[in-house]
Amino acid sequence: SRARFLETFAEVRREFRGLFEQLFDGGKADLELLEPDQPLASGIEIIAHLPGKKTQSLALLSGGERALTAIGLLFALLKVRPSPFCLLDEIDAALDEANLDRYIGVLVDYARSHQVIVISHRPKVMEAAESLLGITMAEKGVSQVISLRLAAQQEG
Amino acid sequence: SRARFLETFAEVRREFRGLFEQLFDGGKADLELLEPDQPLASGIEIIAHLPGKKTQSLALLSGGERALTAIGLLFALLKVRPSPFCLLDEIDAALDEANLDRYIGVLVDYARSHQVIVISHRPKVMEAAESLLGITMAEKGVSQVISLRLAAQQEG
Amino acid sequence: MHLKRLELVGFKSFAQRTRIEFGAGLNAVVGPNGCGKSNIADAIRWVLGEQSVRSLRGSRMEDVIFAGTDKRPPLGYAEVALTLDNSSEALPLPYKEVTVTRKLFRSGESQFAINQTGCRLRDIHELFIDTGLSKASYALIGQGQLDSILSANPMDRRMLLDEAA
Amino acid sequence: MHLKRLELVGFKSFAQRTRIEFGAGLNAVVGPNGCGKSNIADAIRWVLGEQSVRSLRGSRMEDVIFAGTDKRPPLGYAEVALTLDNSSEALPLPYKEVTVTRKLFRSGESQFAINQTGCRLRDIHELFIDTGLSKASYALIGQGQLDSILSANPMDRRMLLDEAA
Numbered sequence: 001s002r003a004r005f006l007e008t009f010a011e012v013r014r015e016f017r018g019l020f021e022q023l024f025d026g027g028k029a030d031l032e033l034l035e036p037d038q039p040l041a042s043g044i045e046i047i048a049h050l051p052g053k054k055t056q057s058l059a060l061l062s063g064g065e066r067a068l069t070a071i072g073l074l075f076a077l078l079k080v081r082p083s084p085f086c087l088l089d090e091i092d093a094a095l096d097e098a099n100l101d102r103y104i105g106v107l108v109d110y111a112r113s114h115q116v117i118v119i120s121h122r123p124k125v126m127e128a129a130e131s132l133l134g135i136t137m138a139e140k141g142v143s144q145v146i147s148l149r150l151a152a153q154q155e156g
Numbered sequence: 157s158r159a160r161f162l163e164t165f166a167e168v169r170r171e172f173r174g175l176f177e178q179l180f181d182g183g184k185a186d187l188e189l190l191e192p193d194q195p196l197a198s199g200i201e202i203i204a205h206l207p208g209k210k211t212q213s214l215a216l217l218s219g220g221e222r223a224l225t226a227i228g229l230l231f232a233l234l235k236v237r238p239s240p241f242c243l244l245d246e247i248d249a250a251l252d253e254a255n256l257d258r259y260i261g262v263l264v265d266y267a268r269s270h271q272v273i274v275i276s277h278r279p280k281v282m283e284a285a286e287s288l289l290g291i292t293m294a295e296k297g298v299s300q301v302i303s304l305r306l307a308a309q310q311e312g
Numbered sequence: 313m314h315l316k317r318l319e320l321v322g323f324k325s326f327a328q329r330t331r332i333e334f335g336a337g338l339n340a341v342v343g344p345n346g347c348g349k350s351n352i353a354d355a356i357r358w359v360l361g362e363q364s365v366r367s368l369r370g371s372r373m374e375d376v377i378f379a380g381t382d383k384r385p386p387l388g389y390a391e392v393a394l395t396l397d398n399s400s401e402a403l404p405l406p407y408k409e410v411t412v413t414r415k416l417f418r419s420g421e422s423q424f425a426i427n428q429t430g431c432r433l434r435d436i437h438e439l440f441i442d443t444g445l446s447k448a449s450y451a452l453i454g455q456g457q458l459d460s461i462l463s464a465n466p467m468d469r470r471m472l473l474d475e476a477a
Numbered sequence: 478m479h480l481k482r483l484e485l486v487g488f489k490s491f492a493q494r495t496r497i498e499f500g501a502g503l504n505a506v507v508g509p510n511g512c513g514k515s516n517i518a519d520a521i522r523w524v525l526g527e528q529s530v531r532s533l534r535g536s537r538m539e540d541v542i543f544a545g546t547d548k549r550p551p552l553g554y555a556e557v558a559l560t561l562d563n564s565s566e567a568l569p570l571p572y573k574e575v576t577v578t579r580k581l582f583r584s585g586e587s588q589f590a591i592n593q594t595g596c597r598l599r600d601i602h603e604l605f606i607d608t609g610l611s612k613a614s615y616a617l618i619g620q621g622q623l624d625s626i627l628s629a630n631p632m633d634r635r636m637l638l639d640e641a642a
């Protein structure tokens with residue numbers, strides 16, 4: 001329904017703005033309805049203004065800046081409408097160390113109340129995880145799992 | 157011309173097979189003409205057989221395995237028909253530490269006789285480089301260059 | 313509701329029966345290139361009813377069955393079982409635990425089950441409607457897929473919000 | 478022939494006149510996300526005659542001109558000069574050094590030069606034919622572009638070999 005969409009849009013927009021500022025340690029971002037008078041048929045524009053820089057099209061952002069902006073929108077959606085668990089495969093690949101730290105801040109905060117499964121090559125992500133599942137191929141071509149650390153399973 | 161294409165194809169194929177084996181510490185790969193009797197109009201198939209595993213379509217390979225296979229083909233082309241310099245922007249992003257080491261081996265070997273400019277976030281790549289160019293934004297939004305290390309410029 | 317464990321046998325590189333336990337909060341799956349991490353992500357997507365062969369990186373659905381190595385022969389089927397804690401009764405079933413199973417034989421024959429009772433693929437799809445697992449494409453982000461959240465055209469982005477709404 | 482230096486002013490985030498010296502062998506360009514590394518790659522591509530705005534991540538060619546920050550106003554033009562060592566006479570010019578310059582004003586007016594002598598864009602294109610810089614798309618791999626070497630269809634891959642042949 002129209003009301004429900006507008007309500008969800010407002011919530012996601014609010015979360016996105018907050019997360020962007022946290023992930024970029026400044027700057028501001030926004031979501032806009034391209035056709036505000038036809039919300040149920042309108043496309044959505046993403047506006048990103050990095051700290052100190054001029055607002056430009058997303059295309060001109062760097063690889064790492066785009067990844068961090070996408071992470072902001074992703075977690076905004078996850079916070080507003082969580083899924084029983086989420087599965088994120090190497091979404092940190094383009095982040096430098098400083099941006100990685102801020103991403104991990106958002107990830108750990110979200111994981112306090114939601115189950116998250118991340119696949120990652122980054123040591124800092126491994127350190128932040130409550131459960132660590134190692135995958136190996138002791139025999140070539142055959143995968144095995146080693147539970148390196150297992151957090152208690154939550155209730156409910 | 158047909159002869160020149162077939163000659164180049166044979167050379168690139170030979171280099172690719174050697175580089176693949178070096179990058180994957182085993183296994184074998186190949187390039188095939190889909191229509192060998194019409195070489196000037198034929199597409200090219202890439203066959204990759206990872207050590208211990210069965211030959212499968214490239215699509216089933218992992219992110220890092222695909223990257224390393226692409227690096228093998230890239231350097232095969234560069235060796236057969238070098239360019240005055242080449243510019244590689246973050247091609248090591250998907251590689252784990254072990255694959256990164258083998259890639260750096262190929263990169264350093266090639267750079268002994270060819271000029272290469274790589275953009276990278278990986279410390280091992282920085283250590284291997286003869287010249288190190290640091291880019292910073294002391295003033296937000298304005299890039300500056302710091303020459304951290306500069307190798308002698310080659311003759312000719 | 314959350315994911316308790318995943319059991320796989322014959323699924324891609326998981327030739328041997330493997331049981332993976334997940335905990336609350338943040339779980340990190342780690343290992344070298346090509347060891348099978350994304351294959352686990354594929355298994356989860358597959359057992360939840362993924363029908364797009366391309367999104368599982370195959371050309372035929374049969375490609376998910378262990379194809380063998382130079383030391384082992386191919387296997388005849390792939391089977392994945394996903395067990396969720398349902399104490400909150402987010403899933404419309406009167407059980408504290410819900411296990412969804414999918415099995416595919418090389419013949420092309422498929423079997424599906426919910427808590428050991430045979431069912432059809434569409435029963436699995438319907439089970440997850442309204443949970444955010446079937447319709448929330450933003451809940452399962454595959455390798456290399458993050459950028460598409462931004463590069464999608466304005467109408468595709470709008471679909472993400474429809475899923476959340 | 479090899480790259481000696483690159484000089485930029487007003488090109489993307491390089492507001493100030495900047496001179497970048499390259500050495501023989503392996504050069505690594507490093508720095509945090511968004512500091513301007515790929516912008517340097519764009520500058521090299523642009524001064525060699527790149528006409529695809531999309532491959533430079535813009536929507537109009539004017540997007541390569543420094544757009545300003547919250548402390549600095551936009552600039553009126555972008556200029557990039559690439560200097561190559563030509564002792565081996567790989568380029569068909571009787572000079573030991575060849576400098577190619579490209580300048581774009583906000584008005585849309587463009588200027589090109591080879592060793593300070595004004596020329597047209599096509600003269601720059603023709604200068605590099607047969608060097609492996611104009612036709613070797615495999616010599617300039619942009620961020621995120623590595624996989625396309627594999628994901629390209631068989632005929633596109635064949636074009637890579639045509640470039641090398």
Ligand SMILES: Nc1ncnc2c1ncn2[C@@H]1O[C@H](COP(=O)(O)OP(=O)(O)OP(=O)(O)O)[C@@H](O)[C@H]1O
Pocket residue numbers: 141206209212216217218219220221250323324325343344345346347348349350351352375376377378379380455
């Ligand atoms: N049906 C199959 N039978 C056997 N092996 C398979 C099958 N399908 C895929 N594989 C193998 O699984 C491997 C890929 O695994 P996966 O994509 O999970 O790696 P990964 O751990 O995610 O690595 P990366 O860190 O590089 O992304 C490939 O080597 C591939 O050959």
Ligand SMILES: Nc1ncnc2c1ncn2[C@@H]1O[C@H](COP(=O)(O)OP(=O)(O)OP(=O)(O)O)[C@@H](O)[C@H]1O
Pocket residue numbers: 050053056060061062063064065094297488489490508509510511512513514515516517540541542543544545620
């Ligand atoms: N015309 C312009 N004027 C001012 N700034 C610009 C202009 N065009 C691009 N930029 C800025 O340049 C930055 C991107 O730089 P670049 O892509 O070179 O980063 P990078 O160093 O490659 O980072 P990463 O490691 O994330 O790939 C963006 O923040 C963008 O806003």
Ligand SMILES: [Mg+2]
Pocket residue numbers: 218219220349350351455
């Ligand atoms: Mg993977």
Ligand SMILES: [Mg+2]
Pocket residue numbers: 062063064514515516620
């Ligand atoms: Mg970049």
